Amino acid sequence: MNLRALRARPVLVPVRRPPVSASGAIPEAALVLFDLETDQGVTGRSYVFGFAPWALAPIVGCAQGLFAMIEGDPLAPLDLEAKLRRQLALLDSPGLVGLALAGIDMAAWDALAQARGVPLVTLLGGTPKAIAAYNSTGLWIQAVEPLADEATALLAEGFTAVKLRLGRDDFAQDLAAVRAVKKRIGEATLMCDFNQRLTVNEALRRARALDGEGLYWIEEPVRHDDYEGYARIAAKTVTPIQTGENLVDTFEMARAIALRSLDFVMPDVQRIGGVTGWLRAAALAHAHGIEMSSHLFPEFSLHLLGATPTCHWLEFMDWAAPVLQEPVRVKDGFARTPDRPGAGIQWDEAAVKRYSA
Secondary structure, X not given: OEEEEEEEEEEEEEOOOOOEEOOEEOXXXXXXXXXXXXXXXXXXXXXXXXXXXXXXXXXXHHHHHXXXXXXXXXXXXXXXXXXXXXXXXXXXXXXXXXXXXXXHHHHHHHHHHHHHOOEHHHHOOOOOOEEEEEEOOOOOOOOOOOHHHHHHHHHOOOOOEEEEEOOOOOHHHHHHHHHHHHHHHXXXXXXXXXXXXXXXXXXXXXXXXXXOOOOOOEEOOOOOOOHHHHHHHHHOOOOOEEEOOOOOOHHHHHHHHHOOOOOEEOOEHHHHOHHHHHHHHHHHHHHHOOOEOOEOOHHHXXXXXXXXXXXXXXXXXXXOHHHEOOOOOEEOXXXXXXXXXXXXXXXXXXXXXXXXX
């Protein structure tokens, strides 16, 4: 089975609760949908998140350029990824090029699982199962007063855990937000995320003040690649430090672990290098005994966490749901991996046309 064509379609998808974090607002989800066609009628599907509308056309261009290097090659994801990385040795693959590469890699693995007639998690050596999930679709930076009611609404969607965004200029407001939400949700799990908003010294001050507030983790308090700064924070904070969504490869992840800059890790499948990159990251987390969660992309992350030895939490984001025939569902705090072949992605073509960019 050989690769025949790649279709990459940009869409701008409405978001139910548009994100407003300490690092900025995202009014709609800028996605590129991938359809990787083979010469035997199997089509692998994936999508990547472009962050902003202006990034969509460059991602499409990168994807088509990368596909030209592998057109006609056998459907062998590890070989395809190795070939593309050899071709990119001088350019390297962070940024938009890396997103396009990951999208192709994800679609190739989806196609291979479909060709074998098994779910992606089964192809990877695991089994479809229920994964603990937290609702990450709300509790953005806003006035404190509505947060408790919104937390209740998020839990009512089938969850027992939610994530709250912090990083206001006035830390007293952050602390009030944590206490208001925690008081309302009681024994439910509460994570928080600063979205890289703070300096190291300010992060130390706020993290120590948050110790004892019942938070499950403190996520990305400072710039994502300041591993030394993270190490200082982790060493002086009782609440576990979560980071990793911006790691672009396992070499960065190995350095972050070596510097003891994290307690938990949560790679993003499109940044870490697609399914292939995730598998390497999962092996690294396993070797160091670090619990590994996901970032975004629940459709793929469910399968990948099912094959991750230190599987921790699935971050639930529904940004792609409007263009999917069967979005991921959560019940009683768990998302169940679909048992249909591949990653289980089928486009709602009417919606894709409606939201075309």
